[in-house]
Each structure stands twice: as C-alpha cells, then as structure tokens.
Amino acid sequence: MAKARRYSGYSEEAVILLGKQIKLGRKQRQWSEVECAERAGISRATLQKIEKGNLSCAIGLVFEVAFLTGVPLFQSEPVSMGGKLDRVEDKIRLLPDRIRKRHKEVGDDF
DSSP states (O other), X not given: OOOOOOOOHHHHXXXXXXXXXXXXXXXXXTXXXXXXXXXXXXXXXXXXXXXXXXXTSOHHHHHHHHHHTTOOOSSSSOOOSHHHHHHHHXXXXXXXXXXXXXXXXXXXXX
C-alpha cells in the first residue's frame, strides 16, 4: 500500500493561501465555479480542489487559474517575469549539471 505524502506546514499553508486568493479573484470577477473552470479548461471539481488548497493538483493548472483570476505570482506587480526568469536561469547555469552524493568523508577535524 502506498504511503500518503506528507508536506511541510509551510507548503500546506502556502497552497491554502493561494487557493483562497484564487477564489477571491474569481469572485471579484463575478465568475461562477463553472465559468472559471471552463475558462481554464478544467473541471469544476478540479477548480474546487485548487481553491481548497489540495496539494495534488498539477502546478501548471494552479498557475493558470491564478493568472486567469488575477492572482500575482512571485511579485506584487503584474510585470513581465522575463528578467527574473533570466536571473534564475543564470544561477542554475552556474551550478553543476549533476548532483551526486559524496562518497568519501571530509576530514574537517582541526
């Protein structure tokens, strides 16, 4: 039997907050659950899971619904994320391509 995935309290709170912000955005636009789900190309049940903060929803779907309902992600102003994306990609390029476990212990007793 598969073990249920456990998430940190921070992750659980963050996704609940995002879900509530999405619900608020939907209601401010005066969209029903059905209308919002149709705009996002998802079922009403999936939208309800997103709004309740269900961690099993695909992140792409959550981000799409957040965008449609006007919920800003990663910044307070709805500006292009291109610059931020470029900076993150630059940092990723500086890191090694592969992450390997260390097999030998480091002698750091001085």
